[in-house]
Amino acid sequence: MAKEAVNCLFYGETNPEEVMRTLEAIFGRPDALVIAEIEKLRALPKLTDSARDTCVVATNVNNIVATMKALNKENYLNNPAAIRIVLEKLTPSYTRA
16 A cells, blocks of 8 residues: 555655655654565565575665665664564674674
8 A cells, every 4th residue: 555655756866855754754653664675574574595696685775774764764674573573684694793
């Protein structure tokens, strides 16, 4: 439903802030949008050693972070549960120091 609400904005050179303002005006609950983004994070596949898979997951995580920043809900990015979700997606080769 949200995608359909702003789909036409993606045809031009609309900035992300305008998209987020539109979504907030329609749905009026930025926290609900952030929760939906966290659910997207949970739904991401676990990484493999494939460079393509890494790029896909990284792009999705980037988009989720951008959405939270555009909603001025960056505090969710420091949430231990959200951090754990991302860490659980990593393979051992990504977690080595």
